[in-house]
Amino acid sequence: MLKKKDKYVVAVVGATGAVGNEMVSILEERNFPVERLRLFASERSEGKTMEFHDKPVEIEILSENVFKGIDIALFSAGAERSIHFAPLAAKAGCVVIDNSSAWRMDPEVPLVVPEVNPHDLKWHKGIIANPNCSTIQMVVALSPIHDAAKIKRIVVTTFQSVSGTGRKAMDELLNQTSALLNFKDIKPSVYPHQIAFNCLPHIDKFLDNGYTKEEMKMVNETQKIMGDKSIRITATTVRVPVFRSHSESVNIETEKKLSANEVRAILSDAPGVVVFDAPEKNIYPFPADAACKDDVYVGRIREDESIENGINMWIVADNLRKGAALNAVQIAEKLIEMT
Ligand code: NAP
Numbered sequence: 001m002l003k004k005k006d007k008y009v010v011a012v013v014g015a016t017g018a019v020g021n022e023m024v025s026i027l028e029e030r031n032f033p034v035e036r037l038r039l040f041a042s043e044r045s046e047g048k049t050m051e052f053h054d055k056p057v058e059i060e061i062l063s064e065n066v067f068k069g070i071d072i073a074l075f076s077a078g079a080e081r082s083i084h085f086a087p088l089a090a091k092a093g094c095v096v097i098d099n100s101s102a103w104r105m106d107p108e109v110p111l112v113v114p115e116v117n118p119h120d121l122k123w124h125k126g127i128i129a130n131p132n133c134s135t136i137q138m139v140v141a142l143s144p145i146h147d148a149a150k151i152k153r154i155v156v157t158t159f160q161s162v163s164g165t166g167r168k169a170m171d172e173l174l175n176q177t178s179a180l181l182n183f184k185d186i187k188p189s190v191y192p193h194q195i196a197f198n199c200l201p202h203i204d205k206f207l208d209n210g211y212t213k214e215e216m217k218m219v220n221e222t223q224k225i226m227g228d229k230s231i232r233i234t235a236t237t238v239r240v241p242v243f244r245s246h247s248e249s250v251n252i253e254t255e256k257k258l259s260a261n262e263v264r265a266i267l268s269d270a271p272g273v274v275v276f277d278a279p280e281k282n283i284y285p286f287p288a289d290a291a292c293k294d295d296v297y298v299g300r301i302r303e304d305e306s307i308e309n310g311i312n313m314w315i316v317a318d319n320l321r322k323g324a325a326l327n328a329v330q331i332a333e334k335l336i337e338m339t
């Protein structure tokens with residue numbers, strides 16, 4: 001349990017990664033009450049430092065007995081590390097906010113988006129899970145609509161940027177783009193196929209039911225966060241040659257009829273959401289605009305003319321910020337507020 005203090009010893013595990021880097025920046029930008037920042041990564045990062053409030057912080061190698069004295073640990077070093085180290089950190093008295101899929105569906109672990117289910121933070125036992133990026137931006141936009149009109153079914157297709165796969169994937173997109181523009185051959189390594197000038201309907205591993213793990217994360221996590229197993233959800237997740245921000249085409253069917261204007265009004269009042277929807281002026285959200293911003297942007301809101309109570313919309317957010325690092329820091333801020 002977190003004890004109320006003026007400032008906290010905070011750790012970022014996986015600090016040198018795409019998400020970890022963003023966590024450090026966000027802690028600094030939001031002036032998080034940090035007494036001391038400890039940064040952990042693998043032995044590959046030994047000797048490196050990162051800047052925090054204009055001072056260098058040394059990267060420490062992650063090991064089993066580093067957690068004593070740490071109040072809050074933001075984990076983003078992959079599920080394997082989380083499975084092994086998060087319980088050790090929690091045992092040492094630290095509150096772990098874990099960005100991986102390791103603990104998300106564990107019934108003993110709350111899965112939290114602060115705009116949607118902050119109440120679930122009350123029952124944590126030392127580990128709190130941060131949802132998948134595609135789930136986070138979708139539930140921030142859909143939860144207020146669910147409250148108003150009860151969503152019966154969601155059909156979502158994602159357009160996910162390469163930063164969702166990490167630093168190496170960002171390098172791969174850059175290198176392939178530059179090679180192809182210079183008429184050179186490319187050899188895919190992070191993805192199974194060319195990602196530059198292409199779209200891959202394949203994120204994470206394929207499962208026996210024909211869906212990918214990423215698609216089933218969206219289904220299961222959405223039901224857990226929204227606290228409603230009855231919502232029927234089907235997802236198709238697609239990797240696109242964009243560096244930052246995920247986009248989603250979302251179709252919902254509600255119990256109660258809502259007009260497009262009513263949806264716009266609900267979302268205009270929703271925390272963390274910006275309605276960006278004036279198609280007559282070519283105004284709609286897109287990834288280049290949402291990159292490095294905190295809000296979830298919603299546009300192209302319209303009634304689905306093929307069913308009785310249907311709405312279509314387009315949801316865009318920065319996957320490294322609201323989809324990962326920012327949501328984790330907001331969980332920590334909410335925990336402090338509730339302490
Ligand atoms: P990344 O850019 O590849 O960075 C991986 C980080 O983990 C690096 O800091 C790396 O340290 C560290 N690491 C790897 N193996 C380690 C080990 N054995 N011991 C200690 N540290 C180790 O990946 P990323 O995109 O930041 O993603 C990291 C993780 O965050 C993912 O695996 C996933 O679980 C989670 N994630 C969640 C979301 C979400 O949707 N909420 C989105 C993206 C990622 P070195 O630099 O020393 O190698």
Ligand code: 3JN
Pocket residue numbers: 078079099100101102131132133160161163164165203217319
């Ligand atoms: O691909 C994306 O856009 C999001 C990727 C998330 C991710 C990447 C590697 C491992 C995850 C995740 O958060 O679900 C994991 C994982 O922890 O399983």
